[in-house]
Amino acid sequence: MKIYNTLTRKKEEFVPITKGEVKIYTCGPTVYNFIHVGNARPIILFDTFRRYLEYRGYKVTFVQNFTDVDDKVIGKANEEGTTYDKIAERYIGEYFADAHGLGVRDADIHPKATENIEEIIAFIQGLIDKGYAYVSEGDVYYSTEQFPEYGKLSHQPLEDLEAGARVGVSESKRAPMDFALWKAAKPGEPAWDAPWGRGRPGWHIECSVMAGRYLGETIDIHCGGQDLIFPHHENEIAQSEAHNGCDFVHYWMHNGFLSIDNRKMSKSLGNFFTVREAAGAYGYETIRMFMLSAHYRSPLNYSEESLMQAKAALDRLYTAADNLKFLSETAPDLPKTPEETAFTDTFGGYRARFIDAMDDDFNTADAVSVLFELVRAANAATAQENKPTRGFAAECLAMVRELADVLGLLYGRNENSLDDEVEALIEARQAARKAKNFREADRIRDQLKEMGILLEDTPQGVKWKKA
Ligand SMILES: Nc1ncnc2c1ncn2[C@@H]1O[C@H](COP(=O)(O)OP(=O)(O)OP(=O)(O)O)[C@@H](O)[C@H]1O
Numbered sequence: 001m002k003i004y005n006t007l008t009r010k011k012e013e014f015v016p017i018t019k020g021e022v023k024i025y026t027c028g029p030t031v032y033n034f035i036h037v038g039n040a041r042p043i044i045l046f047d048t049f050r051r052y053l054e055y056r057g058y059k060v061t062f063v064q065n066f067t068d069v070d071d072k073v074i075g076k077a078n079e080e081g082t083t084y085d086k087i088a089e090r091y092i093g094e095y096f097a098d099a100h101g102l103g104v105r106d107a108d109i110h111p112k113a114t115e116n117i118e119e120i121i122a123f124i125q126g127l128i129d130k131g132y133a134y135v136s137e138g139d140v141y142y143s144t145e146q147f148p149e150y151g152k153l154s155h156q157p158l159e160d161l162e163a164g165a166r167v168g169v170s171e172s173k174r175a176p177m178d179f180a181l182w183k184a185a186k187p188g189e190p191a192w193d194a195p196w197g198r199g200r201p202g203w204h205i206e207c208s209v210m211a212g213r214y215l216g217e218t219i220d221i222h223c224g225g226q227d228l229i230f231p232h233h234e235n236e237i238a239q240s241e242a243h244n245g246c247d248f249v250h251y252w253m254h255n256g257f258l259s260i261d262n263r264k265m266s267k268s269l270g271n272f273f274t275v276r277e278a279a280g281a282y283g284y285e286t287i288r289m290f291m292l293s294a295h296y297r298s299p300l301n302y303s304e305e306s307l308m309q310a311k312a313a314l315d316r317l318y319t320a321a322d323n324l325k326f327l328s329e330t331a332p333d334l335p336k337t338p339e340e341t342a343f344t345d346t347f348g349g350y351r352a353r354f355i356d357a358m359d360d361d362f363n364t365a366d367a368v369s370v371l372f373e374l375v376r377a378a379n380a381a382t383a384q385e386n387k388p389t390r391g392f393a394a395e396c397l398a399m400v401r402e403l404a405d406v407l408g409l410l411y412g413r414n415e416n417s418l419d420d421e422v423e424a425l426i427e428a429r430q431a432a433r434k435a436k437n438f439r440e441a442d443r444i445r446d447q448l449k450e451m452g453i454l455l456e457d458t459p460q461g462v463k464w465k466k467a
């Protein structure tokens with residue numbers, strides 16, 4: 001299996017640290033808002049990658065954090081006159097609702113920054129003790145000049161980076177590329193006690209600490225969007241390698257941008273659609289299909305047309321699967337014909353080509369093509385005039401499902417729609433209740449009521465109907 005490694009800028013043969021096992025860390029969302037379709041790109045693609053590794057027999061440990069305390073979370077809390085933890089809790093619930101809608105499996109561990117404060121403080125102290133970090137007016141900074149390899153991931157020497165940077169007047173750091181590990185408390189902000197004063201962790205340090213704590217000092221794969229290469233992942237390397245004295249990550253994988261009118265879809269540009277909105281228009285599973293249709297490192301443009309194409313493709317897949325299912329229950333229960341056996345003998349070839357595509361730096365676009373070739377051939381082989389047998393239809397269905405499953409397709413969210421949105425909101429409400437955030441749960445209930453949806457709690461779970 002070959003993976004393009006941002007660190008070496010080459011496709012490399014994948015060799016795990018421990019035979020048969022893969023440890024993956026992926027940077028999760030900062031939870032202060034709904035995720036947009038751009039954010040969904042890494043989430044869907046790396047979920048697919050994880051499924052594929054499992055399909056190939058690896059035991060995968062997948063960690064994705066939540067950044068639950070930071071300027072944006074605090075800003076949102078101030079705007080709404082609530083606390084940062086309430087905001088984080090709400091949007092973690094909304095994250096799971098969308099992720100589940102998109103067929104994204106939960107990570108093995110979803111650690112939060114605020115659950116790791118003690119570990120973060122110890123890690124920062126370690127960096128200070130080793131001379132890689134310094135305290136300045138209650139902040140702690142990483143001293144990039146102490147780490148000779150700084151810039152190796154983004155392939156920019158430190159001198160070049162420094163030449164392009166300026167130190168803001170308000171900053172108390174020594175060199176332009178130094179970055180905050182700890183931010184001194186400001187009035188009204190959440191803060192924790194630390195040896196160098198009250199404050200809260202910077203963003204980069206969280207990921208170094210959580211990757212190390214939950215996966216070990218050296219991990220196989222670290223992934224995220226391209227915009228995280230610099231400075232976020234560069235800084236993670238500087239922190240972890242200085243602190244632990246060993247390689248941090250063997251393979252760095254970065255997805256390309258989802259754009260809209262040829263500009264990166266982003267919250268700060270305001271040119272985004274939330275996953276919730278897009279799912280309402282096209283269905284969650286269409287969004288997944290759309291993401292899989294391009295190579296993860298290529299740019300991908302969001303447009304009505306491309307989403308409609310993805311929807312049409314998905315509909316074809318469902319029609320074929322539904323038809324095969326119907327035949328596997330109703331066609332004559334006779335032994336397979338020689339023609340049918342000849343067809344099922346070709347399955348190994350489809351499987352091999354699917355694996356070739358995915359092994360080549362995870363080429364989902366080609367893998368999807370193989371799936372659709374199979375679907376077309378299976379449609380033809382089971383056409384009425386061929387009088388298909390029941391067992392044959394079942395085998396075709398199993399083969400289609402095998403490949404679709406690896407891609408996370410055919411999981412039953414091919415609905416446009418109100419249904420998706422309602423189910424997502426109900427999940428978010430359940431999550432809020434579980435977290436004992438009853439105000440949030442009530443807020444969601446009211447939102448559903450405004451949409452004309454009535455909820456009923458039953459022993460079998462929450463049922464809903466249109467008023
Ligand atoms: N347009 C996009 N295409 C692909 N990945 C994206 C896109 N926008 C964000 N991401 C990824 O989503 C994750 C969360 O990103 P982030 O919260 O910075 O979103 P953003 O919209 O870029 O926000 P901001 O504009 O405030 O920086 C990161 O892994 C990032 O790489």
Ligand SMILES: [Zn+2]
Binds near residue numbers: 026027028207232
């Ligand atoms: Zn990170």
